[in-house]
Amino acid sequence: MQLSGQQYQIQGLNVLDICQQFGTPLYVYDADVIIRQINNLKSAFNTVPLRIKFACKALTNISVLKLMQTQGIGIDAVSVAEARQALLAGFKPKDITFTSNGVDFSEIQEAVELGVSINVDNLPTLELFGKIFGNTVPCCIRLKPNIRAGGNAKIQVGHEHSKFGIPLAQLPDVHTLVTKYNIVINGLHIHTGSDILDPEAFIQGANVLFTVAKEFPDLAFIDFGGGFKVGYKKGDKTTNMPDLGEKLSAAFKEFCKDYGRELEMWFEPGKYLVSECGVLFVKANQVKQTPSITFVQVNSGLNHLIRPMMYDAYHEIVNVSNPAGELKTYDVVGYICETDTLGSDRQLNEVRADDVLALLNAGAYGFTMSSQYNARFRPAEVLVYKGEARLIRERETMEDILRNQILLDF
Incomplete structure (x- = not known):
């Protein structure tokens, strides 16, 4: 993913256009x-x-x-x-x-x-x-x-x-x-x-x-x-x-x-x-200000990228919606009912609700270690090949959560 002018691109495609087309959270591979x-x-x-x-x-x-x-x-x-x-x-x-x-x-x-x-x-x-x-x-x-x-x-x-x-x-x-x-x-x-x-x-x-x-x-x-x-x-x-x-x-x-x-x-x-081919795109649900920390709460978490919690792995985080915004300090956290900090004490261009953030180097052990924890859907996957963004996995639905479960009649 590269910054070209005032927009981030993958093979010349505006990443925000890719996210608009396929939704977030979204894994994109180059x-x-x-x-x-x-x-x-x-x-x-x-x-x-x-x-x-x-x-x-x-x-x-x-x-x-x-x-x-x-x-x-x-x-x-x-x-x-x-x-x-x-x-x-x-x-x-x-x-x-x-x-x-x-x-x-x-x-x-x-x-x-x-x-x-x-x-x-x-x-x-x-x-x-x-x-x-x-x-x-x-x-x-x-x-x-x-x-x-x-x-x-x-x-x-x-x-x-x-x-x-x-x-x-x-x-x-x-x-x-x-x-x-x-x-x-x-x-x-x-x-x-x-x-x-x-x-x-x-x-x-x-x-x-x-x-x-x-x-x-x-x-x-x-x-x-x-x-x-x-x-x-x-x-x-x-x-x-x-x-x-x-x-x-x-x-x-x-x-x-x-x-x-x-x-x-x-x-x-x-x-x-x-590793370097993959980006996990997430949306900021809200920016939560406390007396000591400003949290960016996103529509993803350890259910989609467990490496920061499991290995203390570092993933660079970029605000692709506001690349020219003033730098501010945030903790980027997930929506799972567990502590799932994706990045702490990060200098990001000012984040606003609905901004799209990119977690870089997410191609390895990202989707493959994902889960349906908290009954959350796993994201879609997209491969950018020869300048075209192509869907290679559909986003999960409620039917995927319930598949193979059996409701007993008591």
């Missing part, structure tokens, strides 16, 4: 930003055989998935339903990886029946996998590298106490199961967390994988996960992709030389591809 981020990643790793698997839990709208598919990337799914969405969007089974965590084994079996690649992250599942499939279906294993990296503690997933991955200390048990059931291990995977700024965290994880990989002769790929840092505030530092690409690619090529053949390098970015 396809050009998604394509830009994909190309940035491809460019940074253009000297190695690269496969990008979009971590679709970040944004699962099937039109967005279809856009990803047209750009030649794959999907990392964390449920069979996500895998099925990807298939509906046009992905082939071979382009989808199912990375489960603690699921019932029937879900693994269903994923195998769909033909998608399997990533296993615990010993009991690996043993069941071996018993049932033997050497007929290959799988990847997810390792826990004992690295603490990333932003909020809730999104650090590679450390010793994380529930994710097989600890390195259990590698002998992995080999026992692989030998016992003749399991074909075709990939190794780690994911240490989200919002990782320091390239050395990736290099550290890579070194773990390179060491372990020498114990597995049938590898086709190594998956380095995702977690690249994106900017939320002006001046925020982000992952230096060219620097990371140069360092990690050099290390990977040296490893492949030692391994004896060339493998594929996989990444599974989520937030990096879609």
